[in-house]
Amino acid sequence: MKPGGLKSAPPQTMNPLSTDHHLCSDHGGEHPTVWDLPHVPHGLKREWLGLETRRHFLGQGVKALGWAGLATLLGRSAPNLLANAPIPGAPAMLPHFAPKAKRAIYLFMAGSPSQFETWDHKPALADLFDKDLPESVRGGQTLTGMTASQTRFPIAPSIYKFARHGKAGRFVSELFPYTARVSDELCVIKSLHTDAINHEPAILQLTTGNMFPGKPSIGSWLSYGLGAMNEELPTFVVMTSKMPHRTNVQALSNRLWSSGFLSPEHAAVALRSGSDPVLYLNNPKGVASDVRRAMIDGVNDLNRQLFERVGDPEINARISQYEMAFRMQTSVPELADFSNEPQSTWDLYGPRAKEPGTFAYNCLMARRLAERGVRFTQIFLRSWDQHSRLPTNIKLMAEDSDQPTYALVTDLKRRGLLDDTVVIWGGEFGRTVYSQGTLTPENYGRDHHPRCFSMWMAGGGVKPGLSYGETDDFSYNIVKDPMHIRDLHATILHLFGLDHSKLSFKFQGLDQKLTGVLPSKVIHDLLA
């Protein structure tokens, strides 16, 4: 904002906002604005100001109801919504059709595990060790700077063996002895493909549908479209995990779980991995709860006055965040207190689940969040980016995550939660069949590969035991049932009862959607 940009304008046409340097607004002084238009009556301009955003309009409506309870600010409950007049600009807050999934837990394997050692079994490659990848397969594809200078592209078969598991007889890698036990619950997709070949844009595309920052995350869209099931906790929670080793670790930033252009209250709350999941949640010593309540009421009152004057939706978001923080003072300590977990929990998740911040701990926390009605939990586990020393490092990663992953699926199932909780596992792209760097029988690396990669989903209305899509013998190109990230997003929304083509938000003149404007479809074959 450039304060005071209109200072030379005649006073009668001055944008009242531009005189206040402390206001945050889109129209704080840039040229040109409505205020610069000639021949428009001043009163009309003021009216425009009053209706500056749809949320402000909504806010005025709510004000008329006497601000009866902030929790109902957006009419979270459907019958309430209908009982009052329809609120313009408010999201549906109702599934378009009856949902299968009420919640999702997304295990994001950042850095991208190789499909060859995990879910895309290619036994025929064993005979092609150190042979050159046929040029016809690569088809002149642009390579990353990391392997473009290689003179050879020698085929590296998986060093890890596969065996059939479960009633479905699916091949599961020996890296996942625990996950193999729940193989029949999984729907493995081998034909995902994405547009980005580097981590940041690829992770953004998975988490927000777009490789450019600034778009809302999947969890934010769900929060916006469906509201909360439990107002005492955030609708969207993110956790990052301690890594068993650190190689090529990509930074994670909150743009992966931001609400983008949606109201900030739809952004994720990131739980910390320390002993305090949320910082500064406890009242300072000597401050009683009612004192804190009075303070928040006072601040909210000031914020409300500001909102009435300015109409910036960020102010409403701030108010609701104060409210959420206050409610979390009660709900989070209970959430993070694992002392009432029975021994069977520790047997299942393993002893590391007692150590805050481990992947095991986060998986257990995800189950507790699911029990308490949190819609979307995203757990990041980094350091899957094995350009070199892949056999050693992927094993470290698998050993850290295999049992907790199995435990989460099993725990949800035995507690009756898997039916309406969808678990999603996967990275942001695939890896190359050829070795990056020197290939030996014991050692190799793999570069990034966006043309195909594997993920799995379980529960929440997904068909268990299914394998979807096929890649060629080199897992380089897709030969059957390609599934773009957009299709994955459309399918996830579908599980929640949402039509991806209808869940939209007007921004920059477009009806913005998670799936964007390019063709995208629900993959009905994946649905139970």
Add this chain to the structure above:
Amino acid sequence: MTSWPNFRHAVPALAVLAAVVAARAEDTFYAQRVAPILEQKCVTCHGEKKQKGKLRLDSFAQLMRGGEGGGVVQAGEAKDSALFVRVTLHPEDEDFMPADSKPPLTPDEVKVLELWIAAGASETAPLSSIQGAPALAAPKAPMVALAPDWRPRAAQIAQLEKALGLRLVARSHLPTDGLVLRTAGAPGRCDDAALAQLAPVADLIVEAELARTKITDAGLVSLATFSNLRALDLTRTAVTSGGLGNLAPLGKLESLNLTSTGVDDAGVARLKDLPALRKTWVFDTRAAAVAEDPAASAK
């Protein structure tokens, strides 16, 4: 594994039912598989509002009547039926349907039409009589209402939510999809007395999320009046085996979660006469694990 005695009686009962309801529209291949395709892809132009080519496809009778070019269905002969031929032309063909670049039929949908015409294009043939039809996209939920329309009672619902501190959330935009009784935000406020007060809207609730609430066996007496209840979650409540008998009137109950409750095998045995119950969870109780899907384990 607990056996599921009600299934022992299921076969004769089903046989009788099948004889009685053979002609029920919702069980026919036409109603389940063919009509939804026509409804979705054709009736915009061939329906009540528009009748391009004087053709209507919004009912079986209209479909058989055909349009200005005569009949569109030649029973038994898909290749002689305009209904099939016109949707399988080259998309650039000017006779291709749906016209004007409207979304074409999927290969699966075309296959359904082909199989149905080949099998005689019957209105009454049961769904199961035509084998090999591909699963349709977006399997249509049965168009039966799960509960009465909640909208006339919206004010009452809002008032109960406010008074009881719980939520009654519509399951979808379809007002006959019923309500979810949701307590996750304040499970401590939901007790037996609160359940009793829900009597005026009991028939609207198809899902009751009562995990971690203060419900006891006494509350199950109120729940028994939730005549349209499909799913009931009693996880970590004080419910015991003694109370489960109260659930007997819940003829539509399909899933019951008893995780971390005081139930045992005797209580689970009381559930055996619930006719629709398919899934029961008893993890962390004294009851032996029950099959999640008794139908599957009976095989």
